[in-house]
Amino acid sequence: MPSREEMWEQIPEEVDIAVIGGGITGAGIVRDAARRGLRVALFEQNDIAYGTSSRSSKLIHGGLRYLESYEFSLVFESVSERRVIMDLAPHLVNPLAFLFPVYQGARKSLRMITAGMWLYDGLALFRSPKRHKTLKPGEVAEQEPLLKQEGLQGAPVYYDCSTDDARLTLETIIDAIQNGGVAINWARVDALTKNEQGRVSGVVVRNVRDGSLREVKANAVINATGPWTDDILQMSGPRASKMLRPTKGIHIVVERERLPVEHAVVLFHPTDRRVLFALPWGERTYVGTTDTDYEGAPGEEYATLEDVDYLIAATNHYFPSNHIHRRDVISTWSGLRPLIQPEADTGDMAESQVSREHQIHIGEDGLITIAGGKLTTYRKMAKECVDTALQILKLMGELPEELQSGQTYKFPLPGAVGWPEDDDHDKVADEISEVCECDLSHKVRRHLVDTYGMRALELAKLCAEHPPLLEPIVPGRIEIMAQVDFAVREELAASVSDVMVRRTQIFFRDHQQGLQSVDKVADRMAVLIGWSAEERQQSIDDYKAEVALSQKWKEEL
Ligand code: FAD
Secondary structure (H helix, E strand, O other): OOOHHHHHHOOOOEEEEEEEOOOHHHHHHHHHHHHOOOOEEEEOOOOOOOOHHHOOOOEEOOOHHHHOOOOHHHHHHHHHHHHHHHHHOOOOOEEEEEEOOEEOOOOOOHHHHHHHHHHHHHHOOOOOOOOOEEEOHHHHHHHOOOOOOOOEEEEEEEEEEEOOHHHHHHHHHHHHHHOOOEEEOOEEEEEEEEOOOOOEEEEEEEEOOOOOEEEEEEEEEEEOOHHHHHHHHHHHOOOOOOOEOOEEEEEEEEEHHHOOOOOEEEEEOOOOOOEEEEEEEOOEEEEEOOOEEOOOOOOOOOOOHHHHHHHHHHHHHHOHHHOOOHHHOOEEEEEEEOOEOOOOOOOOOOHHHOOOOEEEEEOOOOOEEEEEOOOOOHHHHHHHHHHHHHHHHHHOOOOOOOOOOOOOOOOOOHHHOOOOOOOOHHHHHHHHHHHOOOOOOHHHHHHHHHHHHHHHHHHHHHHHHOHHHHOEOOOOOOOEOHHHHHHHHHOOOOOHHHHHHHHOOHHHHOOOOOHHHHHHHHHHHHHHHOOOHHHHHHHHHHHHHHHHHHOHHHHHO
16 A cells, blocks of 8 residues: 555546545545546545544435335335445444334234334345344343333334444555555545636645645546535536535443443334434443534534433433443444435424435536535445546547446455455454464454454564564453554554544544554654654644544533
């Protein structure tokens, strides 16, 4: 992998397609385009997956709840893509059992919900991770002893998948780079350039690290900036109305012991009946999400005390004997859904009613904008968007010869190359011992495999060459210093935050959000990247500010 700095130096003067935004949507597009043999470059103003794509509920799912609003095509598309992504990234996309408790007086009877489960499995052509089943109240009590039993009629169990959204995005980008694409983080598009006819003809990119500028000519420019969509549209020209109606969703993280769930448990909020989940996450459990209109600047959203209390209220309603307190909340995260403003919306449509479907829009100046959609459907959205760009290139007479078909459904992401057919994570963890005859516990090896897939073997080689890298990043935790090296050398990390939030999940999982280790991480990154003392300090300060924003709700106490 070229480093981020090397990639900046190698930015081509001209490409077929320039992509703005390095979330999952942009990542999917650059991968699709690179695999078709197009000259493509992606620019991300912050880190890869800095926006919504590291702040989701981390599920690859069909969206069972959309059956209620008869959005069958959305569910069909999502469950089909769930299958594809499970095959592309089996190390990152893992089956997860969801328990759906049904109580007396529920809006939908147990019979109706079970029928919905059949429909859900049917839309997946019965290729769900596992077929659903229905537990009787006694079985629920055995499997989820802390869940409210009073009035419980039964609980269907169905299957979707959990993932690491930021790493899914990153691996998609790495695959694009390995196939000839260019993707640069910390590179903001400051302006669009236009030709004499007023058509968008390229982008002006700023290297956020040193302020230098580059102009890149492009035959097609794609705006894949999620919640920032309207900002880029504004660069394209003044607009009377906004394309998006962004809504905010937050999650809270607690110790597993404080909320020990074996399944992802589906909860209906006691006040507004919205669906949320309590999700098992190794040594932690997280609860989410909310859905509230947001009007501020993207990137500045945070969980308020009201948001946190809302999630705690739902949790305590369903797990009454295990009362969660505000002090149990280790961390929070908050993200914006880049939802398309419905045409018929007069402002009274509830947030959760706004469709999750994506849209591709072509401006009068030729700017292609893609917005909406889901993490789950990113690959298909990306294909559709590149198909649109190719149609435009064809009309312009700029369609390159000898394009390949791409077939992004077929090729595994980098961590899945060589992955065992039987999806045995432990088998790969054992292989690590062969590569690195060093003192790595099974827990750490398993963590590396779950994080990097087969690429964990490359990381193990780093440990073998340099044993001090075996040291934990945070004393007592499983992440090791080799992950910092790997993040910089192989995964484009360029700030402390990139490592703590998106290459590892220390930000979310550690009680102190890794603050006790930021100096150590920054010292190592300074050596690897060649930071000055000021740059090192700036990176530490930025990370501390990010942690402070995630804890801002406490100021309201
Ligand atoms: P983003 O990830 O936000 O990426 C856009 C990027 O553009 C950003 O990184 C930003 O920095 C960059 N950018 C902006 N301006 C510029 C510029 N001028 N120059 C360069 N770069 C720029 N979907 C699921 O399938 N499963 C889920 O469980 C799920 N849960 C969700 C939970 C919540 C709370 C939310 C908010 C969403 C959830 N979603 C889920 C939806 C999913 O996360 C989003 O649809 C998806 O991540 C959007 O990706 P994106 O690439 O379009 O946007």
